[in-house]
Amino acid sequence: MLANKDAIRKGLPIFLVAMNMRASLTVMSPLIPILKTQYNLSSFALSFLTSLTVLCFAGSAFLMPLVARIGGTNRVISASLAVLTFSIFVRTVGTMQMLFVSSLGVGIAIAVLNFTLPVWVKENTPNHSGLLTGIYITIMGVFAAASIAVAVPLAQLTSLGWRLSMIPWLAIALVSSVWWMLRVNRSAHAEVKPPPARFHKNLFRKAGAWNIAIFFGLQSMLFYGTATWLPTILVAKGFTLSHAGLIVSIAGLLGSLVGIAAPHYSSRLRDLRTLLTLLGVMISGSFIGLIFDNGWHLIMWMIIANIGLSLTFPLSLLLTVTRSIEASETRSLSIMAQAIGYIMAAFAPGLVGAVYDSSLNWNVALIVPVVLGLVLGVFGYFAGNPEKIIP
Numbered sequence: 009m010l011a012n013k014d015a016i017r018k019g020l021p022i023f024l025v026a027m028n029m030r031a032s033l034t035v036m037s038p039l040i041p042i043l044k045t046q047y048n049l050s051s052f053a054l055s056f057l058t059s060l061t062v063l064c065f066a067g068s069a070f071l072m073p074l075v076a077r078i079g080g081t082n083r084v085i086s087a088s089l090a091v092l093t094f095s096i097f098v099r100t101v102g103t104m105q106m107l108f109v110s111s112l113g114v115g116i117a118i119a120v121l122n123f124t125l126p127v128w129v130k131e132n133t134p135n136h137s138g139l140l141t142g143i144y145i146t147i148m149g150v151f152a153a154a155s156i157a158v159a160v161p162l163a164q165l166t167s168l169g170w171r172l173s174m175i176p177w178l179a180i181a182l183v184s185s186v187w188w189m190l191r192v193n194r195s196a197h198a199e200v201k202p203p204p205a206r207f208h209k210n211l212f213r214k215a216g217a218w219n220i221a222i223f224f225g226l227q228s229m230l231f232y233g234t235a236t237w238l239p240t241i242l243v244a245k246g247f248t249l250s251h252a253g254l255i256v257s258i259a260g261l262l263g264s265l266v267g268i269a270a271p272h273y274s275s276r277l278r279d280l281r282t283l284l285t286l287l288g289v290m291i292s293g294s295f296i297g298l299i300f301d302n303g304w305h306l307i308m309w310m311i312i313a314n315i316g317l318s319l320t321f322p323l324s325l326l327l328t329v330t331r332s333i334e335a336s337e338t339r340s341l342s343i344m345a346q347a348i349g350y351i352m353a354a355f356a357p358g359l360v361g362a363v364y365d366s367s368l369n370w371n372v373a374l375i376v377p378v379v380l381g382l383v384l385g386v387f388g389y390f391a392g393n394p395e396k397i398i399p
Contacts, residue, residue: 012136012139015139016139018132019144022129022144023143023144023147025125025144025184026145026151027148028151030149030155031177031180032114033058033061033114033118033152034153034260035159035173035177036057036058036159037058037156037159037236037238037239038159038249038253039173040054040236040237043107043170046169051361051364051365054236055357055358055360055361057108058236059354059358060112060115061111061115061118062353062354063115063354064112064115064119065346065354066119066348066350067347068115068116068123069119069343069346071120072123075120081127084124085121085124085128085188088118088120089181090189091113091116091117092113092181092185093178093185094113095110095112095113095114096178097178098113100174100175119350122342122346123342126325127338127339129141129329130329130335137326137329141322142267142322143268145264145267145268145318145321146267146268148264149264150265151180152260152264154257156253157254157257159173159253160173160253161250164250211397216395219387219390220324220327220331220345220391220397221349222349223320223390224349225351225352226380226383226384227317227324228349228356229352230317230381230384231317232357233357233359233360233376233377233380234313236360237357237360237361237364238252238310239252241298242255242256242306244370255306259314260318262314263314263315263318266319267315267319267321274323274326280391281390281392281393284388284392285392287316287319287320287323287384287385288382288383288384289381291316291381291384292377292378292380294313294381295309295313298310299374313377316381320388324345327391327392328341328342332396332397337397356380
């Protein structure tokens with residue numbers, strides 16, 4: 009059995025991948041007011057920009073049998089990074105219309121990576137799944153926070169505007185893509201192409217699989233439904249756009265740092281029901297605080313919300329690992345959970361935006377995450393059952 013130090017060293021390749029798995033999405037959030045002004049986009053169009061990517065997450069589940077023909081897990085990751093790099097490049101240099109088209113490419117690439125990384129962990133470090141999941145999810149969160157923090161300052165730095173905010177993530181994508189291509193070429197002789205992946209359709213008849221899928225969907229709705237609008241909400245509550253982006257970034261960073269050890273220690277627990285229920289209540293309470301509080305207290309409530317979301321996301325992925333037996337079952341459960349979950353999440357930005365458009369009051373719109381947090385706690389109780397799900 010690998011020691012923790014050796015497992016971390018073995019996981020370095022996926023840590024590099026994780027740097028851009030959220031940052032290339034969240035970088036758009038603080039730029040929404042800029043894009044709205046520059047291109048005269050409606051709130052619906054702006055929410056659709058986020059929802060389009062999330063819909064790709066769900067739709068890409070149906071592409072996984074085709075993706076499996078690329079080869080082993082390493083080849084799939086390498087190909088996905090190439091698509092991600094090209095998509096970010098198109099977003100950076102393209103027209104406003106290409107902004108939407110590139111979102112499709114970004115969404116598909118990240119979706120495949122979302123499905124593949126838990127399988128890579130199961131294949132390469134099965135006894136350290138919690139540790140590696142916690143680390144790569146934290147890296148995703150840290151770099152997502154960084155993307156939010158630097159987006160507006162970079163956009164205001166030169167005449168390139170918001171396009172300059174894309175450059176750091178294009179550079180990271182390019183470096184990681186080239187590195188993985190070289191890695192795959194060096195190890196091509198050692199990697200055996202697996203047999204065609206079989207999806208365990210019987211999972212759709214398992215209540216446990218549905219509980220995990222809905223839990224994943226609810227936490228995704230909370231993240232994408234609020235991440236899209238939080239900078240705008242803070243501006244409405246009196247903060248400047250730059251300060252709003254910085255606050256969201258700091259809250260996300262602190263949440264990610266707290267969440268780094270959650271999967272590692274949670275994987276040692278036999279029963280996660282109480283923990284997941286309490287996290288749902290905690291998230292709901294933090295958004296109640298955002299509704300009724302003002303000033304610097306909002307930062308505290310945002311940190312609490314981000315800690316909760318930074319814990320529920322890796323734990324929802326960990327459930328697909330700990331409640332399955334073999335890597336093929338992990339793949340199937342991961343595909344089911346993320347396909348259903350991201351379909352749910354795709355409606356969240358538009359739902360929050362629609363409630364605001366009808367009420368013209370962000371406090372009313374924040375009732376949506378309050379309710380979602382409570383429902384998350386309910387499904388967390390059932391999803392956290394320790395019993396293995398056998399297709």
